[in-house]
Amino acid sequence: MTKKFRAVDYIAAFIIILSINFALPRLMPGDPINAIYGDEANIAMTPELKSKLIKRFALDQPLHRQFLTYLSRLCVFDLGYSYYYKTPVIDVIIGSLPWTLLLVIPALFISSVLGFILGVESGYRRGSPIDKILLSTLMLFQGFPDFFAGILLLLLFSVTLSIMPLSGAHTTYSGLSGFSLVIDIVHHMALPCMALVLARFSSIYLLTRNSVISTLKEAFILTARAKGCFERAIMYRHAGRNSLLPVVTATGLQLTHLITGALFIEIVFAYPGVGGLLYNSLMTRDYPLMQGILLIITIIVLTVNFLADLLYQKLDPRISHAH
């Protein structure tokens, strides 16, 4: 698989997504402004705003003109107008995106490192009691849907033990600043982040474990043993490092799962990130906002996966030299 071909895949995927985004509201019965903005919005909007929107998105033009206008509007990040927040969609999304990243990036880091270490330990001791316990526990975690893991943590720590905040990303109107504000934010993000890690790190673990098990059969492991290397060195320097490759690719894919998982977990914790916003937009039928959110998430996911693909080729010279 050469680099050029992967890029074609991403472009094709992006075009499919754009077409679905464009076509879906226009396939709905009724006039397009109604379908795009929903019934409630139609009532809430003033006639001036309505005619302005129709003009801006060329809704009175034939379909191909509409599509071109849609694309050109996208190029300047004009995703429409959120009638619920009374602001352009892109501004609403940019306002909540940092909160989601604040959850996803630590979760990605923790779940990769934790999954990798446990995977190496477990794969190296395959068949031992530790391996069996780890494997069964993590298989159990894999069964938990993200939002249920979140709810369980919420019920345990916030409702029953009352040691963690129930919702939100920081204490509102507390007037905190500086270090105490940081502590407050960390206190609020701990549970959602933990829920994400719990629901997702088992796949990294399983992958590392499999990878280590097959690496252990290589001749260089036997050599390392014969040299009298320490166990730790064999585990991490020889087996672990050579099992890293599939794990890196999986981390890219993992981010997709973490972002979609975060959407659900944010809803559970009423976290003000993109997921919370998506839920609000679904509840208030703010269609442009919902479409915008899903489009932005797709773009992020595709970009990240593309970068992971490139990184993978850089890390493994065998792939770029194969052709």
Add this chain to the structure above:
Amino acid sequence: MHIDYWRSVRQNNFAKIGFSLIAIILFAAIASPLITQYQPADYTGNIFISPSWKNILGTNDVGQDIFSHLVYGARTSLIIGCSTALLSTLISLFIGGLAALLGGIYDRLLLRFVDAMIIIPPIIVIILVSSYIKPGLVILILLLSAFIWPGGARVVRAQTLMLKEKTHVPASRAFGSGFIHILVRHIIPELGPILIVIMIQDIRRAVFMEAGLSFLGISDPSMISWGKMIQHASKFYYLDVWMWWLIPAGLALTFVVLGFALIGFSLESALDPRLKDEQSQLFKKRY
């Protein structure tokens, strides 16, 4: 087939747990009217009753028996999971098999299409589409299948390419058999175990996604679903009802997903010779 997959799966403890979990849920789904005397929509007369003999898990905010929701929810979950898996595996088989058998430009075009579809995160597109059309059971199954199949198609293609190289396929072609005949008589029977793995993974993903959609509140409101129970119950944190309303629904969902994950995991290790239990003596001695 030279390896008895079925035996190695049966001896696997994970598979045993997985099959038991699924058997319990399957029993609940089939025998729902026998297990509970209430219909999910029935009004029992009181709201928020604590569990008792009459209502094993009490009643919800509109006075419906929660246990009956739980039991009938198994039906929705399994029907959606199994039908989606069946449909999407058929699509995977068709597209993957077609690409591998036709080869050349068709293979390359189909593979491009499959790869583009794999990159698209299914849950996002499904949320988008269902927020517009509020899918009922059938539409939801079609929708889920439409975005779950690509992963399977890749596996089927790779496997078919391998099978195609085996001598009996060109032999059969030399006797004049056509594309369909080769597919049905030679390729599909040997794809069997792989197709089952794909199907099990598809069931797990479909059940998972259906619950997610219901949790977001964008599936058909009249559908009885565990995801919807969780969404509904999570509005009442301040009462004790979550103990017999939210937790059972979440656990039931977890058990189904877990059950299929365990079966899938053990099937995969039975099929993948690298993961087979043939540990070298060296490692056994050390630990």
